[in-house]
Amino acid sequence: MTGIERAAVVGTGLIGTSIALALREHGVEVFLTDPDTASLRLACDLGAGRPLDTEAPGRPADIAIVAAPPAVVPAVVRDAQHRGLAHVYTDAASVKDGVIAEAVRRGCDMSTFVPGHPMGGREKHGPSAARADLFLGRSWALCPTAKADPGAVATATALARMCGAEPVTLSAAAHDRAVALVSHAPHVTAAAVAARLLGGDDTALALAGQGVRDVTRVAGGDPALWVEILRNNPGPVAELLEEIADDLQGTADAMRGRAPDQVGAAAQERVRDLLDRGRRGHDRIPGKHGAQRTPAYTVVPVVIPDEPGALGRLFVAVGAAQVNIEDVRIDHSPGLPVGVAQLSVLPEAAAELSRTLAEGGWSVHA
Structure with a gap:
């Protein structure tokens, strides 16, 4: 089954509501549910769908999307499967290895559950920040297990494409290492930079330009949500933070002349090396349509x-x-x-x- 005509979205925060809005633009009948009644009501008022709790689908939806924190995804999927909410199930949690392990432990049907992660978001949260085009041109990770039914994977793939995203299939472990590199560690690093601004006086902050805004933008995210995300991907994130810390400490030592082999020109070369590697790493970030960034604009x-x-x-x-x-x-x-x-x-x-x-x-x- 790949055609999606009816969908259920469990969780009406930024991600869940954005998925629902994108599906509504394709004429999909969407049913919404969320333990936060205010969030659910706002998502419905925005046109994202109808309340599932008061208007049951009557027959299983083609797909159910669980847009909830990683810790609760397995239990929610198991409950939804027990209720027969949909033919296919997926989620939007930003970590996958632990979610899958807990889903297996809880006895979820892994043939119909295709773990997923849309790589789109904002520093704002809640349904009021939702956008139908949030995932347009973004990658959408799919991490099916060996037990996944091919039809279920096809339906999850169709969901990603209906939201304007490009599906990318990979293992859960590879996913968690990847998001540690491109999302989780950068968020912690941005938070560390932004935290330094607490010690700045009004005169210094008045000089803030686009550079510091770019570097710290994601630090405006919900701390409670990010604690949950980082708790579920500790190893890969910690390893990257240690590497970043080594780079920063080495550069600081070179600038202060504390490193025994970093004096004068050698110290400048140590600093230059980090800046050069940073520039080359930045240029590897894909640009339009997934092509490698072209610095020639x-x-x-x-x-x-x-x-x-x-x-x-x-x-x-x-x-x-x-x-x-x-x-x-x-x-x-x-x-x-x-x-x-x-x-x-x-x-x-x-x-x-x-x-x-x-x-x-x-x-x-x-």
Whole structure:
């Protein structure tokens, strides 16, 4: 079974509600449930679906998605299977090895349970932060066990694609090592950097630019949720944090001249080595459509007024120039009624775009 016409979503937080909204855009009949009645009511008011508790599907849904913390996923899946809620079951927990082990221990039917993890999220949480396009262009990890029915895997794959994501099948252990590298350890590192800001005075914080905002953005996540995530993936995360700590300590020692072999030029080389490895690692992050990041884009900075419709007018002007924007970032100017739109375009298009925008009255700083 791959066609999804009816779905049940257990958990109406950011992820569950976003999945429901994406399915609703495809005309899927969605039933929602959550122990938090306020969260459930808001998700329903947003158009994500109807309450499962008051309007039972009548027949099993094609798929049930458990969007709950890792610790409770196995019990919720087992209960849903016992009730015959759906033909196929999946989850959205950000760790997989422990979830699968506990699901097996609890006697879950692993032929119909396909563990999953949509690689999309925000630093905000709750149904009010949900978006139907949250997973658009993102990877969606699927970690079926050897007992998984091929039809169940096909249905879980179809779910990911209906949400605009690209399914990636891998083992639970490989998944947990991967998310430690690209999500969990970076979150802890960002939190460590952001925690330093507590000691900054108002003058220092007034100088905060886009760099520190980029580095610390994910630190705004829910601490309770992240404690739960990290508790379920301790080994891989701890190993990476130790490696990061070694890099930072070595660099600090070099900068202070404490390392016996790091004096003068050698100390500078130690610092340069970390910065160079960081740049090369950054360039490995996939860009558009999964391709390796291309650092050759040219950035065209355009000053825009902080007023309704300004960004829309800018995009219209770019469209009139027949130039495709590869990426865009908005840098805000604290205390000033302007911002800077950083437009990333192909190098051969930059000069023509700058000229056209300038002729149209935009302040371009090429």
